[in-house]
Amino acid sequence: MTTTEVRSATHPLARLTAEEIAAAAGIVRDAGLVGGHTRFVYVGLIEPHKDDVLAFTPGDPIERRVRVLLLDRSTGDGRDVTVSVTGGAVVQSVEIDGVADGQVPILEEEFGAIEPILAEDERWVAAMTTRGLDVANVRAVPLSAGSYFEEEFGHRIIRVLGFFQADEADLPWAHPVDGVVAYVDLTRGVATAVHDHLDLPVPAERGEWNAEPHAQPTRTDLKPIEITQPEGPSFTVDGDEVTWADWRFRIGFDAREGLTLHQLAVDGRSVIYRASIAEMVVPYADPSPVRFWQNYFDTGEYLYGRFTNSLELGCDCLGEIHYFDATFAGEDGTPKTIANAICMHEEDYGVLWKHTDLFTGMAETRRQRRLVVSFFTTIGNYDYGFYWYLYLDGTIQLESKSTGVVFTSAFRGDEHPYATEVAPGLGAPYHQHLFCARLDMAVDGRVNTVYELDAVRQPMSAANPYGNGFTRSRTPLRSESQAQRTADATVGRVWHVVNEEARNRLGQPVGYALHPMAGPVLLADDNSSIAKRATFATKHLWVTRYDAAERYPAGDFVNQHPGAGGLPAFVANDRPLEGEDVVLWHTFGPTHFPRPEDWPVMPVDYAGFTLKPVGFFDRNPALGVPASTSAHCAGQEPHCT
Incomplete structure (x- = not known):
């Protein structure tokens, strides 16, 4: 991608293009920040300071800076990188402290790794077997862990609940395997704990919106609604x-x-x-x-x-x-x-x-x-x-x-x-x-x-002898x-x-x-x-x-x-x-x-x-809206009133 193409943005707030995203990723790779286990968690425009945006006039040069969050899946280490796409260089690269700063967001790839991990965990398999369930039919739902246990600080942790799925059409949410929760270390690829707290019945009724016994027939009494603008939109x-x-x-x-x-x-x-x-x-x-x-x-x-x-x-x-x-x-x-x-x-x-x-x-x-x-x-x-x-x-x-x-x-x-x-x-x-x-x-x-404005009731008094008075307070x-x-x-x-x-x-x-x-x-x-x-x-x-x-x-x-x-x-x-x-x-x-x-x-x-x-306007700003001339008004009147 050439510098000319990168600089083609016509406004400082223009959305990132595919070419700019590819260029940012390439700059990060060229800087040696991407290894075989590195994933791009987030790539987003760093919007210029408001002063610069408001001072911009068409034709002014625009520097395009991009924030890139990286994760090394093999170590769990995160990195916060600032890239100048127009300058073709990494401006800043900071390692994220996983304890003090928290972890970078969760990857889709990490979600997909959960079921294979648990399928090999004897504790998870045993909990499913106790309930008469084949682990292959239990969807492991990965959920963010929060911050609770000191031994987890600095590690990428997911918590997992199970849901039974009898077949491809079966809605797993209808069959929670409640009482069991797994804690998974995403970096090590292992379950650190499987807790089987309660042996609760797995609800049996199917839950698809069109499943028996509660499927509803499609209505036939609703007539079509068509929304048209014969002259096109107004925007x-x-x-x-x-x-x-x-x-x-x-x-x-x-x-x-x-x-x-x-x-x-x-x-x-x-x-x-x-x-x-x-x-x-x-x-x-x-x-x-x-x-x-x-x-x-x-x-x-x-x-x-x-x-x-x-x-x-x-x-x-x-x-x-x-x-x-x-x-x-x-x-x-x-x-x-x-x-x-x-x-x-x-x-x-x-x-x-x-x-x-x-x-x-x-x-x-x-x-x-x-x-x-x-x-x-x-x-x-x-x-x-x-x-x-x-x-x-x-x-x-x-x-x-x-x-x-x-x-x-x-x-x-x-x-x-x-x-x-x-x-x-x-x-x-x-x-x-x-x-x-x-x-x-x-x-x-x-x-x-x-300002904060509240309605204020006023007590009966010489100034409010009938008790109907109320006003408002205005507090900066x-x-x-x-x-x-x-x-x-x-x-x-x-x-x-x-x-x-x-x-x-x-x-x-x-x-x-x-x-x-x-x-x-x-x-x-x-x-x-x-x-x-x-x-x-x-x-x-x-x-x-x-x-x-x-x-x-x-x-x-x-x-x-x-x-x-x-x-x-x-x-x-x-x-x-x-x-x-x-x-x-x-x-x-x-x-x-x-x-x-x-x-x-x-x-x-x-x-x-x-x-x-x-008070933004001097009076009703909608006085200039014309009367409707729709041909579909009742009685085919020329104006809708």
Whole structure:
């Protein structure tokens, strides 16, 4: 690959191309950092500092730097490498301390090694034989180990639960071999322990969605819904840059974070510099010796962007669709491309605004529509969709969609109140899905302050003689120690990000309000291992000063990290926040007490948050939306009202 080709990127935030990924891998090999057992765990763009990106003008030279994480499978040693693709050289190479820093993320190759290891372990075979199971028919499900036992520190460990599979069509999740857990050292390729704690019955009923005895006939009473835009979509795409209505932004993709949005602006004014789902953790509630360790960081431990689905028109997305492919590095360093990884389309969203006036006779209705940018990823049993919505009134929304198959156990009745029975003898343990959105805010510029607003009831008094008065409090979050907050639906708590230096026509500072999802934060005990490792999930909101190096709320290396990484370290110096370049970290997600209706395939469970303009515009920004002229309105009227 020539230097000219490497320098062909037209913007500092342009997604990495296959040629750039191949070049980065080649530079690392040429530097002597790759041996016969070395694997490429992660290859991702090192985004330039915000100052440099905002100062960029087309035609300026662009240096392309790439972060490469390597693993030597023979030793378990990890390495963090910075490569200048345009310069053709390794800039920095740092060995990762597996004890203090944690381990690099888990490889697919390591997952695939588990069953052969356990098939040769006498303890695992004996546990299966005791239950009348052939080890060849037991799927060994490898799961991240967390950080619990000192003798494991510095070693790459996986914990394994078994699931019986009678034939290729049989859904293993329906048949957990509960009571048995194996601990596997991935580097040595051996099981360090197999614990057979309980001999519990293996649930027998099959679990495929179309399996007897509960298969449902396909409905024949639903008529087709067709979504058409005869004149084509309203958006335009120029490389990674998208323009729609008053919105303009850039699409990004990363093997760790998946879909990212950059330089999000409306009406020519910035709102968010960068938005992503920077981490997610799924802690389980079962404290039994078999499962107490179950908590997965699907972003930091598994790099869930690698498992992005290739989307299909008519199934995953409807309408006039624009797809973006996603390119990342395989574990051998060669580029891999997922076709149709990101889906973008418009959709109708009901009434935008409406009024029928008593005095003037005005009767006007305008319809809302939104631009949808989404991707889906599958991590083991669960499937997650992440949908960013942009609206005509300046609203931004993120919606997560959790579906797939719930993780299962043997159901043990009231004596073990940590699971729901979803099929005869089959349990689904209680758990949480806690996502962390990283929102690098830029509300009309980079000088922002965050306020917490609560509704306040006022007691009856001379000023409020009838007791109907209420107002609101507005509290600035002045420093990082003060800006660790929980949501409170009882007072309608929201957080305003405002620019005091930019004013609307009424003299008010312009701003955007974060409307949180006010569900539970992390329910594990504050002294637990998972609370130390997922401290970000103990609060709904953290606010930090911008630092280009602070990307991940649980730290750079989450796998087997001992704790206190990420946000606890970021806020240690308690930086001031008023009138600064601020980043919001918002934790949200469902606490899942499974239902029988969640089996065998779970209907989508929704979670998310909304950002709404507050004083950002001088008045309703959607007044210019035209009346609908659809020929499909009732009575074939020329305008829909």
